[in-house]
Every structure is written in C-alpha cells, then in structure tokens.
Amino acid sequence: MRLATWNVNSLRARIDRVEAFLQRHDVDVLALQETKAREDQLPLMGLQSLGYEVAAAGYSQWNGVAILSRVGLDDVEVGFPDMPTWGDPAAAEARAIGATCGGVRVWSLYVPNGRKVDDPHYAYKLDWLARLRDAATSWTDTPTALVGDWNIAPQDDDVFDIGAFAGSTHITPAERAAFAAFVEAGYADVVRPHTPGPEVYTYWDYYRQRFERNRGMRIDFVLGSPPLAARVTGAFVDRDERAGTGASDHAPVVVDLDLD
C-alpha cells in the first residue's frame, strides 16, 4: 500500500495537481492538510471517478484536513480524544481526522502553527501536541500512521539556516520535546531512514525564491507505530511537485508499506 501526506494549500485551487499526483505515483491513501474547503464544497467528483473515497473535516479560508482512499475508508473520526478546542471549535476540528484505510489507522494532522513564542497560539500548540500524544499512546499496538504538517523542525539540519530561526517557533526546545515525546511513546519517523543527508526539505516559503535556492524546512512527517513502522519498505519526498507555477508551498511525502 502506498500512503502519502501533503499540505496542499487549498484543495480546490490544486485539484488538477492532486489528481496528477495520485496517478503519477499510484497512491492508495492520501492525507491532505490546509484543504481550505468546507465540507459542502467537497467531495470533488473527479476524485471519486478515480476511485477514491473522501473523508473531510472542513473549514473555509484556513485549515481543513482530508483523507482520500481507494482501499476502503472506515471509522472516520473528526478530532482526537480530548483534543483542545481553543478558539473556534470548527477550526479545531479541521486540524485532525482519522480513518482506517486498508487495515491501517491513518491520522491526517495539521499541528497548530504557534505563530510566535509569546503568542497564545504557541501554548495552544504545545497543549494540542501533548493531548494528541496522550491519545496516541493507546494506539501503539495497532498499525497507526500519524501524518501531516507538524510545524516542527526536530533537528537543526531540518531548516536552511538555524541561525535565522533564533527566537522563532518550529525549532524551540519545547516544540522539539513535544515531537520527541511521540518517539518516546513508540512512534518512529519512517521517512528519514530512506531520505538520508541534510537539506531534505518538505516546505519552502513562496517568497524570496526559497525553493529555487533550496532554503526550506522539513516539517512534514509520517510517524508510525511499531506494527506500522515494521512494514515500511521505502519513502521519498516528491520534491518535483514543489516546482513550477501553481505548486503548493509543501511537497508531498510518500511511504510504501508491505501489508502482506
């Protein structure tokens, strides 16, 4: 089974790219973030004609997560147990959706950005991650994939210039500890072993020609429970998807699983 995650930065603006991506890589399950579409603006018929079922937690303008699957899509759950709903509950629910696809529990996650370290959104981000970790701790015995935009760069090599991020979110010790807590709970970054070396990014800002100069960040991850991680046979970042006009600012991350 081929599983992918992609912060698409508007599903409707990029539906042609999404369909091309699914076909180019023969993807079975795609977790999307920043769909920027309400549920009544979905599903998109083109995806269904390609054989994909759609589960979405929508919110107009910002956020929105979805899961597309052509290997079954069962037990859809919007939000995780005890998820904090600071601010607009609808916006909170548009950050996490879970579904069982082909025997794998997939969670499409859009971790709160955090804005600035002195912003209330930063405390919300840490609280959100801690509660997700608490919920995820009880899922480690089953094949579970926590995928999406984590808005955390766990290592200094995961940003183009660590010096430029001094005092910024995404690289603080507290955020990195929140990420590490998932690893301590048993989840593994299943992509990094297949993408060795520095400067393997998943996100490049639109401005200042950051992609052309490869000044990016690695903030999109697939974390697998032990039963899932044991079945990973390969992974890659579809860097080419970020090139050209009309691209999302994030590249898709693809993982292959041997479920036999």
Added chain:
DNA sequence: ATGGTAGTGGGACTA
C-alpha cells in the same frame, strides 16, 4: 523591524 507570496472571498487574516 519589515516585507516578501499565495489563498479565500471580495476585507482581513493566515501561513
């Protein structure tokens, strides 16, 4: 400290 670009929706906000 600011602004650069993109998306939504048709202004201001988010990233």
